[in-house]
Amino acid sequence: MPLAMNDANVTATPISNDTATTMTTPSDAHSSKDPVVVRPTLWQIFFEFLLIGAVSFGGGIVAYERILLIEKRQWLSADSFMATLAISQTMPGLNSVNLALLAGDQLRGTMGALAAALGLMLPGGAFVLVVGIAYSAGGQHPFINVLLAGIAAGATGLLASVTYTIGKRHFVQIKSLFMIVATFVLMSMFKLSLVWVLIVMVPIGLYLYRPGQQP
Amino acid sequence: MSVLLQLAFTFGMLSILAVGGGTAVLPEMQTLLAERFNIDHTAFVHIYSIGQLAPGPNMTMVLVFGFQLAGLLGAGVVLLAFFIPSSVLCLSMGRLWQRIGERPWRRAVQNALEPISIGLMCSGVYAVAKAAVVGPLTITLAVATFAVILLTRVNPVFMILGAGGLGALLMYFFGIH
Numbered sequence: 001m002p003l004a005m006n007d008a009n010v011t012a013t014p015i016s017n018d019t020a021t022t023m024t025t026p027s028d029a030h031s032s033k034d035p036v037v038v039r040p041t042l043w044q045i046f047f048e049f050l051l052i053g054a055v056s057f058g059g060g061i062v063a064y065e066r067i068l069l070i071e072k073r074q075w076l077s078a079d080s081f082m083a084t085l086a087i088s089q090t091m092p093g094l095n096s097v098n099l100a101l102l103a104g105d106q107l108r109g110t111m112g113a114l115a116a117a118l119g120l121m122l123p124g125g126a127f128v129l130v131v132g133i134a135y136s137a138g139g140q141h142p143f144i145n146v147l148l149a150g151i152a153a154g155a156t157g158l159l160a161s162v163t164y165t166i167g168k169r170h171f172v173q174i175k176s177l178f179m180i181v182a183t184f185v186l187m188s189m190f191k192l193s194l195v196w197v198l199i200v201m202v203p204i205g206l207y208l209y210r211p212g213q214q215p
Numbered sequence: 216m217s218v219l220l221q222l223a224f225t226f227g228m229l230s231i232l233a234v235g236g237g238t239a240v241l242p243e244m245q246t247l248l249a250e251r252f253n254i255d256h257t258a259f260v261h262i263y264s265i266g267q268l269a270p271g272p273n274m275t276m277v278l279v280f281g282f283q284l285a286g287l288l289g290a291g292v293v294l295l296a297f298f299i300p301s302s303v304l305c306l307s308m309g310r311l312w313q314r315i316g317e318r319p320w321r322r323a324v325q326n327a328l329e330p331i332s333i334g335l336m337c338s339g340v341y342a343v344a345k346a347a348v349v350g351p352l353t354i355t356l357a358v359a360t361f362a363v364i365l366l367t368r369v370n371p372v373f374m375i376l377g378a379g380g381l382g383a384l385l386m387y388f389f390g391i392h
Contacts, residue, residue: 053271058371061272083317087309090325092233093301094272101302102309113306117298124271125278129290131265132279143387148261150356150382152347154375155264157360159238160340164365167333176330183334187242188341194232194243198331205327211319 040075042115045104048073049119059162061096061120069103076103096120175208218285219292221251226277226296233301235332237274241339244277245346252284256346263343267375350392356382 040048052064062085069076076084084106088098097117104116138144170176179201186197225247229240241263248254262283266276274297281293312321348357356378364371385391 055270057268057270058373059273083312084309086321086325087312088305089235090321090328091301091305091308092231093298093305094233094237094274095235096272097298097302098305098309101306105306105309106313110306113302117302120271121275121298122271124266124269124273124275125294127269127271128265128276128279129282131268132262132276132282135261135265135279136283143383146386147379147383148264149347149349149353149386151268151375151379152260152264152343153353153356153382154360154378155260155267156340156344156347157357157362157378158267158364158371158375159336159343160357160361161364161371162238163333163336163340164361166336170330170333176333179327179330180334180337183331184337184341187335187338191246193246194240194335195228197335198232198234201331201334202327205331206323209323209326211323213323 040073040107042108042111044073045107045112046115046119049100049104049116050122051119053120054123059158062099065096065099065103075107080106179205179208218252219289222281222284222289222292223296225251226281226293227300230297230300231304234328235335237272238339239332239335242335242342245342248280252280254280254283256342258283260343260346264347264375268372352382352385352392 048068049065052061052068056064066081066085070078070081084102085095085099088095088102091098097120100116100120101113104112104114106112108115135144135148167180170180182204183197183201186192186200187194192200229244229247232243233240245256245259248259249256262276262279265279266273269275275294277297278290278294281289281291283289285292344357348354360371360374360378363369363374
């Protein structure tokens with residue numbers, strides 16, 4: 001990891017955003033200027049995210065993480081949480097996993113990031129593996145098949161509702177709607193591969209939403 | 216061996232392309248798994264649905280594909296390939312951003328990616344629906360789940376389990392499809 005050891009640089013560089021100023025780093029952890037944030041141990045980070053990974057049935061993981069980080073443990077300020085969330089949404093990968101990585105990184109560096117992400121994914125990973133092995137062994141049984149057919153229909157409804165909830169603000173804006181429809185048509189109608197869809201759409205999006213433009 | 220390499224390559228690429236979250240790569244994942252690994256759309260949707268029942272990030276379901284194709288080793292390879300590239304990218308950029316601070320172009324990138332990822336999610340709904348919604352019963356179950364989740368605060372997992380139970384009952388014992 002190329003940037004693994006730059007914690008010292010963080011405090012040495014002039015900082016313009018709130019995120020970095022509330023960050024606890026090895027160099028200031030020993031000074032008493034930051035009484036609010038107590039650096040948690042790796043086990044604490046792992047355990048708290050493991051808890052979220054185990055109870056967050058039905059989605060909404062970012063909301064659980066928000067409660068943990070801002071309210072329950074107060075590991076991040078509300079401002080730095082929002083900044084961290086924005087980055088985790090901008091970068092590829094699952095938002096909830098990215099958020100766990102970045103929060104763990106701010107608390108305990110690379111190992112903290114690993115502890116948070118592993119904790120978050122361990123319960124669900126174990127669940128799908130056990131169920132998946134059972135499915136691979138007996139998936140052809142007629143009752144299992146109809147059960148999964150019903151579950152799949154429900155899952156389609158869930159995916160549609162998540163898409164609607166996230167997208168409803170965008171469906172009514174002409175610029176966003178254009179981007180959404182164009183992406184959908186390229187992907188689902190023209191059957192372009194995802195790489196090509198992004199090669200076409202990202203530059204258009206960056207132009208339409210360039211700094212200074214109304215979103 | 217070549218299966219493992221192909222799995223690593225496929226999911227590693229999906230990892231980097233997952234703008235706006237895992238759901239955005241669903242249609243591409245479905246296509247690639249069918250083309251390269253012979254996993255048909257029905258099996259894809261079944262495994263995707265298992266992921267929806269799981270706690271935590273439901274994209275952990277990708278490791279079931281690895282397991283089906285190459286056992287536990289395959290599951291491990293898929294897990295690493297799907298999560299390491301995006302994680303390294305996110306951590307590196309996260310640290311960079313915290314050093315240089317918020318810039319107008321970060322907001323521009325996020326604004327540009329948001330509608331793209333929503334468009335990809337629509338493609339995901341379309342891809343999953345084509346395989347899962349196949350008759351009057353599954354249409355009814357999908358629409359009912361959609362409406363109840365939007366209109367009430369009931370946990371989606373109960374709706375999915377309910378759709379599964381009710382659907383199985385009607386299909387298995389009454390032959391309704």
